[in-house]
Amino acid sequence: MENSHSNLGGVNAAPPVSDPELIQAAGDLPRMLQARFYFWAPLPAGLSEQIGLDPRTIRRLDAIDVVVTEVGDKHFGILVSSRNRTVLHRRDGVLADLQRLLQGADATIKIDRRSSHLQLEDPDIFLWLTVQQRDRDQLAPDLILDAVSGISGRDASARTADLRAGVDFSRPNFLTAVAEADTLGPIEIAFIQAIGAERRAFALKLHVDGGFTIQSSDIHLPDVMGTEEKMLTAALFLAFSLVPRINSLYVADAAAWSARRVEIINAAMDELEERYRRAKRALQERVQTAPKLTPDAIG
DSSP states (O other), X not given: OOOTTOOTTOBTOOOOOOOOEEEOOBTXXXXXXXXXXXXXXXXXXXXXHHTTOOTTTOEEEEEEEEEEEEEETTEEEEEEXXXXXXXXXXXXXXXXXXXXXXXXXXXXXXXXXXXXXXXOSOTHHHHHHHHHXXXXXXXXXXXXXXXXXXXXXXXXXXXXXXXXXXXXXXXXXXXXXXXXXXXXXXXEEXXXXXXXXXXXXXXXXXXXXXXXXXXXXXXXXXXXXXXXXXXXXXXXXXXXXXHHHHHHHHHHTHHHHHHHHHHHHHHHHHHHHHHHHHHHHHHHHHHHHSOOOOHHHHX
């Protein structure tokens, strides 16, 4: 997982020799095997043409970082770090290559790309998070849901919509998604966690499979200054501590949330009805008081 002397991005560069590292369990983090998986990716078509290279023989060295943990009898979880989800799931993608590599040692090994051991309970957790941020942002004594900055939704016809720059119950398009019980997610959220006198800050885009996207500028970890160390520490903490904890808090609230969810949907319907009743009344008043056009004025 070390970038120095890694040859990453080099054209036809050889990957460095490296060994996986077995890290023992500590605090909230389980025992894990950390490694880097190298692969060759084609150059962008425009670049290969520009510098006169044959795209059939030229490759660029790329890599993903991999963390393997035990999640049950003969079952392991694979956490991968990549800026490109597509490259993971193609038939000739990274996970397929990784499976072939593992099968070299044990032919029975298979990677399940359809489910995740980090899977959240259900997509309703995203509506729950939005309601929590509005009504009770102190999720736990040490955990504050600071903001919901974006959310995606999919309606009954599988049409998608994205909301950005803040999501709350004053936005009619969000109210509509709630009233129509759209499938919500992923969600963009920010958390603050208190560790003694210190404060950790995280901002992430969270998917229902437990996957997430983070950026270095969105993270604050006291006493962690290096970007690579900060990103690794944050990713491991989110994957094995914070995201599962969010899920467990949601599950613990299941009994109360079942009834509250219906109330939230009904309230969204009522708010939309009243909002558009007022809008209709205002429009009718403007039409009645607007100056009438005369034939001379039209001419």
